[in-house]
Amino acid sequence: MTKRSAAAFALVSVMTCWAARPAPAQQRFQAVLDAKLAAAIHEVEAGLDGVLGLALKDLTAGKTLFINEREVFPQASSIKIAVLFEVFKQAEEGRLGLGELVAVDEARKVPGSGVLVHLGHPGLSLSVRDLAVLMVVLSDNTATNLLIDRVGLGAVDKRLDGLGLPKTRLRRRMMDLKAAAEGRENVSTPFEMMTLLEKIWRGPALKEPYRKDLLGILAIPKDSPLRAGVAEGVEVAEKPGELEAVRCDSGIVGLPGRPYILSVMTTYLKRDGDGNPAIAEISRIVYGHMSRLARSSDIGRVVSDK
Numbered sequence: 001m002t003k004r005s006a007a008a009f010a011l012v013s014v015m016t017c018w019a020a021r022p023a024p025a026q027q028r029f030q031a032v033l034d035a036k037l038a039a040a041i042h043e044v045e046a047g048l049d050g051v052l053g054l055a056l057k058d059l060t061a062g063k064t065l066f067i068n069e070r071e072v073f074p075q076a077s078s079i080k081i082a083v084l085f086e087v088f089k090q091a092e093e094g095r096l097g098l099g100e101l102v103a104v105d106e107a108r109k110v111p112g113s114g115v116l117v118h119l120g121h122p123g124l125s126l127s128v129r130d131l132a133v134l135m136v137v138l139s140d141n142t143a144t145n146l147l148i149d150r151v152g153l154g155a156v157d158k159r160l161d162g163l164g165l166p167k168t169r170l171r172r173r174m175m176d177l178k179a180a181a182e183g184r185e186n187v188s189t190p191f192e193m194m195t196l197l198e199k200i201w202r203g204p205a206l207k208e209p210y211r212k213d214l215l216g217i218l219a220i221p222k223d224s225p226l227r228a229g230v231a232e233g234v235e236v237a238e239k240p241g242e243l244e245a246v247r248c249d250s251g252i253v254g255l256p257g258r259p260y261i262l263s264v265m266t267t268y269l270k271r272d273g274d275g276n277p278a279i280a281e282i283s284r285i286v287y288g289h290m291s292r293l294a295r296s297s298d299i300g301r302v303v304s305d306k
Contacts, residue, residue: 026298037289038065041282048278050245050269055190056286057198058293059252059259069191072167073265076241077113077139078193078248079170079186084217084239085200086156087132087147088210098129098213102146110175114140129213136239137220141174148173163199165192193250193263197237201252201261218251225276226251226262229283231291240276247275253287258294262286 045052045067053068090096104124109117115138116124126134126143128150134143148156148170156170168188172179188196199205206214218237221227226249227236238251250263264282266275295302 029300033289033292034063034065037285040285041065041067044278044281044285048266048269048274049271050274051267052278053190053263053265054282055194055261055263057194057261058290059198059201059261060257066191069194070167070189072187072189073248073267074243074246075168075186075188075193075248075265076243076246077144078239078241078250078265079168079188080135080139080144080241081193081196081218081239081250082156082160082168082170082188083144083147083151084132084136084214085196085206086151086159087128088206088214089159090151090155091128092207092210096128096150098132099127101125101127102131102150104142104146108146108149109142110145110173112141112175114138114142116140116142133217133220136217137222139239139241145173145175160196163196163205165196168192168196188265190250190263190265193265194261197250197252197261197263201259215252219254224251225249225279226253226264226283228280229285230255230287234287242272242275245269245272247272247279249279249283253290255287255290255294258290260286260290 041054051068053071053073054066055069056065091098102125104116104120104126106120111117114134116134128147131143131147134140135147153170153173160168170186171184172186200211200214203211215237218239219235224238224240225247226238226240230236230253235254236251237254238249240249246267247269248265252261253259262283264279266278269275
């Protein structure tokens with residue numbers, strides 16, 4: 001073999017080895033799947049008679065998908081995630097105790113979701129942590145207001161500013177219809193709610209054991225559209241919210257091998273009943289995509305236990 005033919009053979013060999021590497025194919029396959037995911041979500045968004053915002057983050061690969069992610073949406077009860085974070089942060093700082101008792105006075109009860117409005121005759125005291133559970137699981141408005149009063153309404157926004165989340169605002173207590181009529185709504189964006197949850201999940205925003213306890217409370221099973229799209233047995237740490245013409249849900253889906261954060265917000269809904277099904281369908285689409293990635297090899301082979 002001549003030097004020229006040997007060099008040509010070596011070049012062909014190198015090119016063949018490069019073409020055989022799985023990374024480019026893997027990237028192309030992933031791009032196809034990502035495009036199908038985006039198309040399916042946009043189809044749901046296009047079919048909704050209202051405005052939808054979304055922020056999705058794959059916590060393993062770091063990939064994101066956004067729709068109206070920096071627009072401000074009403075949060076309804078989803079703002080209680082920010083209240084819960086402030087409660088646990090103040091507990092970490094020693095400014096309150098999760099076991100300290102708070103009196104549930106008749107004058108402090110408010111209507112709407114929850115059970116405390118029906119309890120406490122002639123009297124009742126609950127721990128801060130118990131109030132937090134009621135706030136998240138039953139969306140109890142009285143429990144929420146008691147916690148807001150304990151930590152300070154302004155403290156929540158100040159904490160959010162420190163986290164770089166200036167559009168997430170707690171502007172009023174629950175069921176303050178006068179404040180709502182004046183435009184003082186509790187708000188956030190899909191991007192900021194996703195970011196808040198990621199900061200909690202990754203740990204720097206809240207130390208153990210408070211981080212684990214907070215996520216455990218968010219993960220207590222509840223009826224929600226985000227939960228509806230996820231397979232049974234997969235942990236979902238989230239808090240939905242509902243108001244007239246508004247539906248939203250933000251949470252962390254603890255899919256083994258492929259955890260992700262999904263925040264979906266809707267407003268200007270022509271029909272209130274359309275909001276949660278749209279969120280549930282998006283949750284189902286995202287879970288299907290992420291669970292396929294979690295079960296697949298780098299080039300898509302799935303090896304089942306069956």
